[in-house]
Amino acid sequence: MNASGFPRLVDLANQNFLQDEALALRILELLPPQCFPPxxxxxxxxxxxxxxxxxxxxxxxPCLPLGDLMQVHQHHQEDIVTAVLDGLDxxxxxxxxxxTWKLKVLDFRPSASADSRSACCGTQASCSELLLAEPEMAHPWPSRGETTSLETREKQLWDPMKVLIDLCFKEVTLDTFLTFLIEQIKQRDEFIHLCCMKVEFHEKSIPIETIEEILNSMQLYSVQEVRVDCKWQFFHLAWFSRYLAHMVNLSRLHLSSVLLSTWNLERGMxxxxxYxxxxxxxxxxxxxxLDSIHFLYRYLGQLLSGVKVPLETLCITNCYLSEDNLTLLTLYPSTSQLRFLDFSNVNxxxxxxxxxxxLVDRVSSTLQHLDLGGCGVTAFQLEAILPSLSNCSQLVYFRLFACPVSKYVLESLLEHILIWCNKAHSWVN
Known part of the structure; x- marks a missing residue:
């Protein structure tokens, strides 16, 4: 209703449309795209x-965003899923x-990303982060000499529909809706693929068998972010590495609170x-x-040697690092173009x-964020890196606290900050 109390034309049209499904069938293809979301x-x-x-x-x-609707209408989540999948069937x-068929992704994430919304509004040809290319064709065309049935060839005309969710294991048992959704997808696994951009582990007590069932039914190539924060032990890493190997589009990896437990050094290596x-x-x-991994100093070299592309962010926090560890950071290709470097609470x-x-000199052309908070940086160390910091042309954030430095060193730091500000001003102009 508008301010005058009379219904708008669009409200009347919606009411008539909803009351007559036969009419809906006839006019949907004639409606302009902008009418569909409301x-x-x-x-x-x-x-x-x-x-x-x-x-x-x-x-x-190309994208049907359903996550926010599912949040608002939680008592009818299964009805929504059933109607959508029945329509596809x-x-x-x-x-x-x-x-005119364009739909490729059913997005069940709440508060879907701006990229998802822009794909829904048709402002992009495709949603790049939602429609990741599969490493192999799910249904490749037969090579010369091979034959396929008519039914198989017809199936190949349809691209698999991707159902996009975020997985967060933070409860002892799985969410009822997630269980229902996965069961529905399993019944249609030939033409519906379960995809997930973000996987988080916050609850250690979830049975591994339950997690395996979900990971085995998921298209692992779609995962872009993994976060582990539940006091895993080494054998959990060994188990998870089998799945990690298939996450070829992984962009962000966060490991926290991994325990050494009773594993000996040889088995840990x-x-x-x-991994x-x-x-x-x-x-x-x-x-x-890498956060709160107290044995990291023993294995940092092995972990970083496995990364062959330059990292943008390296966060090593709440850990112990040796001098040899810091030396390694100045040698590996993965640490040559860092923009964000965080050593907070590392002594x-x-x-x-x-x-x-x-180390600072090595990344001076790219570094934007440096966090040395709680590191106990001495006056000699700070004086040594100040000239290098002055050469960091893109530095916009530098944090330092709980450091035993003199007033003279702090004044020197402020002078360098003024130099950075003047350089930044000249670059802007």
Missing amino acids: LLKVTVQRRHWGTLKVMVQAWPF SLRARQIPPR KVVFD ASQLYKFNQLQHLH LTCITPDILQV
């Missing part, structure tokens, strides 16, 4: 599941896809070597976060100042 919202709000089934078949965008009963060998396969890895007091200077 109409979808009204259809779900009024629980017209038959109309929703028809809308899916005529959806004019009816559509696939045809031998050939409709000429084998696990780390296996590093998986990192070697990642051409997309840009962000590596660097006993590190030779020259090593810190070489």
